Amino acid sequence: MNPTNAINLALAALQAVLGIIAEIKGQSGVTDAQILAQAQTLTAGNDAAYAQLKAALTGATPVA
């Protein structure tokens, strides 16, 4: 177990709450569309990470 990662996970959950507050306070300075685009990039990155990790488990090379 990596304590740093565990803490990061807990913080990520809290970010969903704190991020909403920051959004309303206008501290983020970005548009909703930009945030949504960022979210899409992050989920696409997760798809790629999943493919790589699964490939590593089976010894296969992930398809790009």
Next chain:
Amino acid sequence: MKKLFPAILLSLCLIACKDPAGASAKAAADIATGINSGMQTVASLGQSGAITPAEEGRVLDYLEFANKGDEAFISCIAAAQTAGSKAGTYTACATAFNTMLNNPTELALIKVANQAASQTITTIVNGVNVAVTAIVSGLGGA
């Protein structure tokens, strides 16, 4: 602590109800970040031998399932914006995501034998669930 949680939910509603699109988009991004951290943690658990390769594969499958749910949430948010952000549409998006995450068949994937690793994985999954539940509540949902 018992008073703090309802206070947070009330604050979320007061905040998220004003800008449901922005709040939903921000939550989707934060959840994606949490899922990524979860995948890396699960990989490290596998590398350390705390969980078997088969367990690692199944937990990764759940996290990818959650990621697909986040992608569907994002598509739903975008569609709601295109449709003119009618009242309740963002809540419906978040509620659908929440329902998906609690699929018993998928949740069965996260069970691992090692007790300490199990707690870590539960923390990961709970982190995603708490974030989704928070945005549902913040948008005024159940």
